[in-house]
């Protein structure tokens with residue numbers, strides 16, 4: 273097996289962990305605000321799973337980094353430009369439909385990539401994937417069902433879901449972009465190149481959107497810059513001020 | 528220095544209830560994967576149910592407290608991620624205790640077999656998510672009572 277470039281591995285782990293961290297925090301913003309109790313509980317549980325997965329990804333990232341930091345340090349003490357999540361995960365919740373559309377577009381990606389990571393040459397990566405994929409199976413089942421229910425629902429819910437898809441779809445492409453980090457991970461057998469995941473993803477998304485009577489936008493424009501850290505949206509900074517407030521105001525605070 | 532046997536430690540652990548579902552023990556739940564002595568340190572390997580389960584830290588604290596109360600001083604808890612926890616590891620005794628408590632135990636078919644209150648079999652799923660990550664919400668159409676189902680994973 274090829275020698276694994278530790279710097280590239282760290283970037284890969286930050287990408288995985290920052291995706292689940294940022295989306296987990298976004299989803300947790302719904303706690304106490306969902307349309308009905310069952311949905312509130314489901315969203316809170318989804319957020320909890322995502323944060324749990326974050327602890328595993330960022331815990332391993334901190335270990336690879338080798339600076340004696342913890343997953344908490346990485347979550348709470350980095351600034352916006354150090355985050356490596358795709359832009360899709362940091363976008364605002366919008367209405368419930370937009371939140372569920374974002375969730376499905378991300379869950380579908382997770383279900384595809386985690387299945388491949390089960391065979392990763394890195395044992396810790398494959399173990400984390402084996403744990404997370406069981407949780408993601410429930411996430412994608414629920415988000416897909418909800419997208420279909422609302423898309424193929426009333427005139428009002430259909431138009432809102434179509435608007436959500438039109439708004440979010442230009443952020444999908446970033447998940448399948450590839451750079452030197454991805455090339456290094458693919459060469460070392462840690463993770464396949466994201467471009468090779470697109471076909472399976474498109475098949476899943478097309479099937480669900482067809483059932484939801486929603487049209488996938490034809491425009492292939494892709495917003496990017498999150499996973500490379502080149503440029504996040506203005507929304508990430510606002511999210512971090514809320515998520516990191518306690519550690520910023522009371523450094524080292526524990527309870 | 529002689530230390531208690533591994534079997535003895537398992538017996539002590541058997542008495543620790545799950546913090547969220549106290550009618551089953553941590554051993555019934557299948558999350559304690561190994562007990563071993565390494566020199567004079569008692570090493571207990573624990574696997575999480577769900578990666579974000581908030582009970583994990585409480586479970587670790589309960590294990591440590593129990594073993595200290597039993598006289599052990601050197602204890603190490605290890606997180607064991609692989610193989611990932613599955614509801615197949617829930618003991619038969621645990622499954623029976625769950626049902627008696629009002630939580631339908633996991634079934635290979637993926638849904639509850641019967642209502643834990645009236646044994647009715649006309650059931651409907653309310654939500655794939657319940658009060659904790661490990662449970663879903665169902666309702667019995669016979670007695671109309673909602674109940675929780677310990678979902679398969």
Ligand SMILES: [Zn+2]
Nearest residue numbers: 642645667670
């Ligand atoms: Zn009943």
